[in-house]
Amino acid sequence: MKVMRLTYQNSLGIVWDQRFTEISFSHPMIRDISKARVRDFIKLAKEKVSFVEIRPEYATKEDLMVVHTRDYIGLLEESSKIPYIGFLDQGDTVHYPGMFEDILLVLGSSFTAIKYSKFLDYVYIPLGGFHHAMPNRAVGFCPINDVAITALKLLEKGERVAIVDVDAHHGNGLQFILYDKPILKINIYAYDGNFFPGTGKIDEIGEGKGRGYNINIPLPLGSTDDIFEKSLEILDLLELYNPSYVLVVAGVDGHKNDQLKSLDLTTNSYNLLGLRIRRIKKTINSSIIAYGGGGYGPMSSLSMVSFLEGLLGRRTSYEPLTSSEDIGKIRRIEKIISRFKTLSNFFS
Template sequence: MAASGEPIPAGKATLIGAARYRRFSYGDNHPLGIPRVSLTIDLIQAYGALDEEREYLIGRKASDRELTGFHTRDYILALQRCEALGKVPHRFREQHNLGNFENPWFPGFFSTPAVATGSSIQGAEEVLAGRMAFNPAGGMHHARPDQARGFCYLNDPVMGIQRLRRAGKRVLYIDIDAHHGDGVEMAFADDPEVVTCSLHMDTGYAYPFAGGQATDTGVHGNAVNLPLPRELNDTEYRHAFHTLWPRVVEAAAPDAVVLQAGTDILRPDPLGKFTVSTQTFLEAVTAIRDASPRHPDGTPKLLALGGGGYHPLVLARCWAGVWAILSGRELPEALPESGRELLAEVDWDMDEDEEWYPGLFESRLDPDLSGPLRPEVEAAVEGLLRDHPLLRGA
């Protein structure tokens, strides 16, 4: 492993996107009916932080063969049939959890997630070729082999990891989304060469509502889960992450790392229940980058994916920071004027009465959200390190 702060080789990261992410999707009343990938890339460009010729890759659609490496053939055919019909027949609603408010039909119903999945596979191939990669459209970690779950139609993290596994790589998957990375954990439960680690809202009060700590602490096998309470602050998140992460890396001894970087842990997120700042999030991403195994030239073997995040302004600011970390850039804290204008054009007023709202248009970072370290958070971390068989010896 490389020492924290070791310089990252310039020009050794790839940002993967596609024009289709500018199209209407999910619907006006859905939490994902907001600009995310397109807004992120536009903000990165406003900072002048993307060399499109050397650093940008257009995403491709995953093949049926790649998709059926995890999903059932019947499910893929159902998604394709629904896109062609322009609706979801009743039998597919019942069988595959499609066409409801959670997982609605929209134009590009199959093609858009198939491109996001192909992009995660491309990202894995970029890592194998000696680069880091960031696919902000990826990170759809809830999808099951034959069902959509939690806004996720295709489980692109699974297929990105499968690509690394086909190359013989041992993989550590780290999920910092506010929600449990349950679909990825399930996919690799029987593969000792994949370790999954998820820090998330306790499922006793948050999706996927699996019943709380009794069922998602993951004190077994190759899954390491840390469910956390509401209103988790910066101090508590830093303690939890920076205590757990080094132990997980040491125990997993990976050949490559896959990061799911959902931004719904951030305070303004409408679906998240944590009180974490953008800078604390980015500190975690930096630690993940620095601890990842490296190619001979020092480039981390790291694939970063998007994930949850339902506040477009907060998400774009944060993911621009993720790209800066991967590409070795130092971005000013102040948003450039074109970036401020870009965010101001977004149709979003959910929290405009909050005292911190104007700051979203001024800086890409947040006010400090430190607070007391509650005993229950400290006890959860200590208990996991003590009881998990994978971590006891690390």
């Protein structure tokens, strides 16, 4: 690991436990890929960025109850005792022996991150960002919704919370759980109405106390780096919202070489995301907690590290940029962003 120099805008903590390399809730066909991503990530991170390694604490069953039903938590506990691998849902999210303890470790990582975010500029959790899970069921490789639980815990403490959810797949669980909560949620994802999970219409802006707080920026399937860069302009809303905490799901499954291919992004996009979050940090000095999210391809680990390099102010380019010849796609993103910037009236 590089020597850590604690300088303003450059102090990074990574929540890490060696157990992370053995945890995967993904389908059996890609479980090994998921584990390899985390294992390769920590090796690359030690080569390319300076950071403080933070040991996570375990959450409790009571912490899960912030979002999840008692019956579902009981199902997770009982499934964890079954001596073989099976499915918690219709064929995506697995249970396995000892799973419940791993779930508590994953969730506890967020609580540890909150503590360290008080004196580190950025805290990163490579195994986290499970944004599909619903209160009563697992969805899309996600047995729990760690981000929703964390956001609600912070809200209970009086914090002003924003979530930036960047992933190939819309965070349907996050949207459902927080739809009526005054937590700003900016979602950037691939969408055609059918691609999993099929949610994320632009007119879904929240309800009740959460009206105007849910912002969906759907990217056309196959979107390239230039389209993604345009979509990041929506993050300017964070400066108006001025949150005390920003939770960033920095999923890297939009990379063009991902097994679950939907977008045509490169590591450049994730580096740019990190740079944009850094700029926001510099402007409003929010506490930043970021998650590794999804990623199931040979470039996933490097994409994760590229994001961290962006957080630390380093512009990197490990592969050529992708670009679209369809100017209409960029124009559509511009129109969506222009529409949503009027929503700042709800929370400014």
